[in-house]
Amino acid sequence: MHHASRLNLFGHLVMALLAALAFGAIxxxxxxxxxxxxxxxxxxxxxxKNETREITIKAEGSISLESExxxxxxxxxxxxxxxxxxxxxxxxVPGTSREVVKFLGGCTVVGNGTGCxxxxxxxxxxxxxxxxxxxxxxxxxxxxxxxFKPASGTEFTKLEFEGSGCTLKTNTIEGEVLGSVYTxxxxxxxxxxxxxxxxxxxxxxxxYLTKFPDPAKSIxxxxxxxxxxxxxxxxxxxxxGEAKLTGNVLSALVNGxxxxxxx
Numbered sequence: 001m002h003h004a005s006r007l008n009l010f011g012h013l014v015m016a017l018l019a020a021l022a023f024g025a026i027x028x029x030x031x032x033x034x035x036x037x038x039x040x041x042x043x044x045x046x047x048x049k050n051e052t053r054e055i056t057i058k059a060e061g062s063i064s065l066e067s068e069x070x071x072x073x074x075x076x077x078x079x080x081x082x083x084x085x086x087x088x089x090x091x092x093v094p095g096t097s098r099e100v101v102k103f104l105g106g107c108t109v110v111g112n113g114t115g116c117x118x119x120x121x122x123x124x125x126x127x128x129x130x131x132x133x134x135x136x137x138x139x140x141x142x143x144x145x146x147x148f149k150p151a152s153g154t155e156f157t158k159l160e161f162e163g164s165g166c167t168l169k170t171n172t173i174e175g176e177v178l179g180s181v182y183t184x185x186x187x188x189x190x191x192x193x194x195x196x197x198x199x200x201x202x203x204x205x206x207x208y209l210t211k212f213p214d215p216a217k218s219i220x221x222x223x224x225x226x227x228x229x230x231x232x233x234x235x236x237x238x239x240x241g242e243a244k245l246t247g248n249v250l251s252a253l254v255n256g257x258x259x260x261x262x263x
Contacts, residue, residue, distance in 0.1 A: 037222030047091030067237030074111030114165035
């Protein structure tokens with residue numbers, strides 16, 4: 001059985017995190033999911049370890065990164081997001097992806113002083129993403145999620161501001177973010193978008209939608225031989241203040257082929 005998990009990235013939070021990426025489809029019963037990790041398939045064939053497929057993404061609407069500025073709400077919103085050439089899905093278990101995301105297109109700044117602008121493009125650090133499964137607290141869940149985190153260190157991206165009226169000149173965003181995988185109506189014959197779930201997944205599709213953030217407090221991550229319960233780190237900005245990434249991102253393979261992830 002297949003279960004579409006799609007690529008991801010984001011939509012509304014300019015946080016550059018997200019390099020976003022991915023997922024395709026997952027499949028199997030809940031029992032199978034508890035004993036086998038999720039992996040990618042392309043055109044019906046499992047992506048083995050050391051195999052990769054180049055991906056592309058675009059924002060579905062604007063992308064915003066919300067972060068406290070000296071205890072007050074602030075945000076940067078960009079109309080466009082894209083991944084650098086060479087971003088890819090990787091085979092093996094669990095299925096993963098790696099990318100560098102850029103936010104641009106005339107970004108706007110709110111809550112960081114007067115006449116303040118953010119330097120563009122906003123570029124994330126290399127991001128590592130893994131297919132994970134939701135937690136029903138305390139039971140194993142059925143929803144396919146994507147966990148995004150820096151490939152090394154803790155920094156996702158650094159926002160740099162220009163203008164004499166800026167409260168902050170820089171704001172470093174650190175931590176992890178979760179996204180929920182949904183079907184793309186345009187890739188599924190106009191059918192309404194639905195979350196990608198074990199036992200309720202469509203066939204492989206040419207693109208998937210990832211929505212940020214997912215509110216899950218814990219997730220099931222494949223650790224090599226079994227799933228383990230993990231509490232993901234939250235995003236933080238200036239002086240450890242709360243940060244948040246929100247929005248939707250469409251992901252697809254560069255060659256236009258259908259893909260998915262299976263369990």
